[in-house]
């Protein structure tokens with residue numbers, strides 16, 4: 001039987017700490033436990049937010065019978081094994097992006113979710129950002145018309161970020177661009193073709209095994225005539241951070257601003273040429289949330305954290321993520337995205353890099369992600 005209030009343990013307290021005050025105010029969540037390896041830093045966060053249940057060891061989080069779900073915000077190489085261990089220990093899992101960095105790990109997580117009946121959600125910020133919610137609203141109301149094409153970009157210079165990023169491959173962290181182009185029409189990717197372009201400096205190439213500066217990928221969307229283009233870089237290319245999403249419809253088109261903080265543009269077909277493009281203010285979607293957590297679409301706890309200096313508050317998505325996962329447990333339904341959708345979104349990037357290594361050859365998404 002599902003409970004009315006669920007106990008969360010947050011694991012990883014860099015970006016993860018952002019979610020603490022949201023859980024504390026959510027009407028169906030109890031901000032029960034926190035975990036990170038560094039005891040002094042753990043105590044600092046626990047004292048600041050008044051949380052008594054603290055763990056430096058992940059196995060102790062999982063051994064605690066009062067933990068209903070873990071919200072994982074550890075470094076990327078830890079996402080897959082931590083998710084699997086949690087599911088095996090009977091805990092629901094919300095995990096920050098990406099789900100994993102191998103197809104095998106994505107499949108194991110999907111299998112374990114199916115076997116246990118537990119819930120898994122990849123906490124993809126982009127599909128709960130106010131821009132995405134605005135575009136989705138326009139789409140569902142028919143205002144965009146038929147979708148003809150989508151594109152998304154995520155250039156980000158990772159010099160100065162934790163060292164594990166130097167070992168990352170651009171397309172292995174692609175969910176911020178894959179998720180909007182697949183999420184808008186709730187579709188799956190069928191196959192991809194990706195070109196690697198340019199070159200990263202030697203030390204980055206050696207650490208990551210990836211020679212390319214930019215990876216640029218076309219996605220064939222399953223059961224649809226729509227194609228999408230996404231691109232990514234992590235190092236050695238000059239550009240301000242941007243997580244953009246453009247949607248081209250028969251009636252209206254949304255284009256992301258070129259410079260962070262400037263207005264986005266809505267184009268309307270068949271108007272006089274100088275009236276087609278209109279700079280717009282994207283509305284907030286806090287009204288979709290329980291009243292207690294609506295304020296969090298506009299707030300950031302740790303404005304100094306690099307992911308907010310480059311990240312701009314992730315479009316007010318954090319309370320929506322919390323609400324979606326908590327509601328899915330309380331209402332005993334699948335979260336969005338569920339495990340298989342999360343796997344399809346994550347595997348696009350993994351398949352894209354494989355394609356880039358083969359000079360742009362078509363790589364098909366694994367069957368288990370198309371279910």
Ligand SMILES: NC(=O)c1ccc[n+]([C@@H]2O[C@H](COP(=O)([O-])OP(=O)(O)OC[C@H]3O[C@@H](n4cnc5c(N)ncnc54)[C@H](O)[C@@H]3O)[C@@H](O)[C@H]2O)c1
Nearest residue numbers: 012013014015035036037058073074075076096125162307
């Ligand atoms: N927009 C987004 O979706 C978004 C934005 C920022 C970060 N993230 C993701 O969040 C994750 C964390 O990012 P960050 O910038 O906070 O990284 P970080 O390296 O600053 O912090 C990682 C945290 O995890 C903790 N940790 C590591 N191993 C642990 C273990 N075994 N048990 C418990 N805690 C452990 C560390 O102590 C630290 O608190 C990354 O995977 C990143 O991709 C996503």
